[in-house]
Amino acid sequence: MTIIEVDDGDARIMYSYGWSRGGSPPDLNHTISYTSTQGAQFTFVFLGTSVRVFGTLAATTFPNTSYSIDSGEPVLFFGEPPAQMQYRRNFFSSPDLKYGTHTLVGTCVDEGGLVYLDYLEVETPALLITSGSASSQPLPSLPTKSQSSLSGLSSTDSPTSGSPTGLIVSTISPLSSVIITYWGSQPSEVSAASPSIFKSKPTPSAAAIIGGVVGGFALAVITRVLYLRYRRWKSRKLVALIPRRQSFSSLTSLAGSA
Known part of the structure; x- marks a missing residue:
């Protein structure tokens, strides 16, 4: 069994008119x-097998209240003011209840008597462990046998129908966890390393492939343009040097004849 505390400020507790909010360190x-x-x-x-109500007894008033489970006969509480x-x-x-969803209704019986609600406690066999915290959740019915085999559990041990007793979720890493469904009592030993974890090899996305193709094509075009411009520049330079050489040769010939 697991005891779960539900604070008075929890959104699952619905209040009617007339309620206010306060608090101090002891709460x-x-x-x-x-x-x-x-x-x-x-x-x-709530989902569980029992529920308890806890509050504060003031030193001046009688916090007379009644509590009803699933629209049953109200149970009265008469709190005497302490010193x-x-x-x-x-x-x-509450008495022991059949595991399932139940409704608790608490009512202030007398006018003027301060009723302080601090928190509730829910008892449930359904245990959910996630990153060190515990909470309850509904358990689905499984029509077929379990197809996985974990440490302490086998497919032949699983019933063909009915609701499982609980779940255990063990966090292996921030991105992966193991979920174990069990019937009857909780397994005494469960190894988180038992299940086989399959990881697919990373494959490049379509955008990465297209980007690589476009980038390669752009690089080839830029290289080709730079090469053509270099050849054109080199050709112009050679053409510019040819007349100068002819003029120099002519001057040399004239000087020799003189």
């Missing part, structure tokens, strides 16, 4: 929700 996450309005309610839908504030007191504990 879980330093937050608390409170009301003194008769009939004010909070509703919490001083008492934090994280258990207001309600």
Whole structure:
């Protein structure tokens, strides 16, 4: 079994009119929700086998409340004011429930009595481990046998139908994880290195291929243009030198005849 704490500020807890938000360091996450309005309610839908309600007992008022599971008979809580504030007191504990989705409704019974809701605790057999944190999630029904074999588990051990007891998600690296579905009790030993992890070889994208072709073609064109311009420049230089050589030869001939 796994115990999951749900803070009063969690978005899964729905509040009716009359609730306010406050908090101090003794409260879980330093937050608390409170009301003194008769009939004010909070509703919490959870997946698990039981739920507990925790709050603060004020030193001056009677936080009388009632709690109902799945529209069942309300259970009353009459809190007597202590000599001083008492934090994280258990207001309600549900009986053992069948694993599944349930609805808890808490109601302020009396007008003027401050009710402080700090947090809830949900008990569930479904364990989800992701980067060191735990939370619950619904488990799907699998109509066929498992086709994978992991450490401590085999395909022959898997039932042909029904809902699995839980999931274990073990993070191998920031980009990969192993998901194990189990029936019955949680496997005592599961090796994260057991599953075969297939990684496809990286292939260049179409954009990279097109870019390479265009770049190569552009380089060839630029090289060709520079070569032609060089030849043209060289030809012009040779043409410019030929008349000078002829003039020099003529002057030499005239000087010899004189």
